[in-house]
Amino acid sequence: MVNEILGANIRKYRLAINWTQEKLADILCVSHQVISKWENGIAAPDITILCSLTRIFNVSLDDLCGISSEYVNDFIEEIEGIIQKENTSYPSLHAKWDKIEKQLIHHPTNDKLLFVTLNFLRTMHDKIETDAQKEMVNEEILKVSERLLDFSRNDSYRSYANYNLAVYYSEQVNLKRSNELDIKNAEKSKMYADLVLYKDMHKSFYRIFGATTLQEDLIAKEKTLIEMIDATKRACENLIRCYTHNTCSECNELLNEIEVFSSKLSSHCKDFEKSKQE
Secondary structure, rough: HHHHHHHHHHHHHHHOOOOOOOHHHHOOOOHHHHHHHHHHOOOOOOOOHHHHHHHOOOOOOHHEEEEHHHHHHHHHHHHHHHOOOOOOHHHHHHHHHHHHHHEEEEOOOOOHHHHHHHHHHHHHHHHOOHHHOOOOOOOHHHHHHHHHHHHHHOOOHHHHHHHHHHHHHHHHHHOEEEEEEHHHHHHHHHHHHHHHHHHHHHHHHHHHHHOOOOHHHHHHHHHHHHHHHHHHHHHHHHHHHHOOOOHHHHHHHEEEEHHHHHHHHHHHHHHEEEEHOO
């Protein structure tokens, strides 16, 4: 498929400059039979000759290989349409996976394509029927999520990748693993879940402040951290009350310790953010 598209484009651009196969072959120091094989999709030129062809035809490598942003945007819309369809079965989704993989090879750093692919995999995950399907989908979710974090600066995309990684590692716990690996997976799951929580909170405070400067951004981050500290404190208090009586002296001591620790942490957070602003 790739060779056929490349071959058709070599022929198209060769004819556009009115060159024969013999003339192109002479310039590239190959036989005209080789040019014929390229144009018929039987073989493909190596990278050095590909670069020479882009200069001869005055086109980009993407254009020569048939990789255009317009096409990938159309492909993304197609995948989004598939995801939105109701009652889509796992087999029908899996049938599209080969096409998605090919696009990921052609556009390995396109964060919108990676995001839509991750959304597609999550849809597949919700329709899993067998353990083999689950293993395949989970491994792809892991790879695509990590690549999205590597190449995207989009907060929404990164939050979604962190969410999927949190789910992935939580599912690994007790999945025929050793206790030591269960603990590591649980820690990773919590780490990614915390990142999602932090990002979502930060975006909320960011909008409240309408942050446009570095100082306003730091204020939003400070508020986010303090809010997370308060949320953690409330969770600890509720947990203690679930397992002890409110009148218990030990319970009150624990609650006091949490309050002191929370205050110190918030104070440290404020001091740290102020030092960064200065």
